[in-house]
Amino acid sequence: MSQAVKAQQKPSQNYTYTVSMRCQLCRACACKCPPFCISFVGGRAVIDQSKCTHCGACYDACKFNAIDREEIA
Ligand code: SF4
Numbered sequence: 673m674s675q676a677v678k679a680q681q682k683p684s685q686n687y688t689y690t691v692s693m694r695c696q697l698c699r700a701c702a703c704k705c706p707p708f709c710i711s712f713v714g715g716r717a718v719i720d721q722s723k724c725t726h727c728g729a730c731y732d733a734c735k736f737n738a739i740d741r742e743e744i745a
C-alpha cells in the first residue's frame with residue numbers, strides 16, 4: 673500500500689496490528705516499536721498485544737506488507 677493511500681486512512685490508534693505469515697524476519701518493525709513489544713518466535717515477528725500502543729510504526733516500517741491491521745469496532 674502506498675504512503676499516500678495510508679495517509680488517507682483513519683488514525684493508527686483505530687486499528688489492532690498482527691504479524692502475518694508473510695513476515696520475512698527483517699526486524700525493521702521491532703526497531704521502530706516505541707514500547708519494544710515485538711519479539712521473534714517461530715520464524716516470524718510477534719506483537720505483545722498487552723503492550724502495543726497502536727502507534728502504527730511497525731505497519732509503516734514493514735516493506736513486505738506482512739503486518740495486518742484490523743479496525744477496532
Ligand atoms: S518489518 Fe515486516 S517482514 Fe520485517 S520482521 Fe517486521 S513484520 Fe516481519
Ligand code: SF4
Pocket residue numbers: 689701704705706707708709710719723724725726727728729730731
Ligand atoms: S503498533 Fe506501535 S506499539 Fe504496537 S507493535 Fe506496532 S510499533 Fe509497536
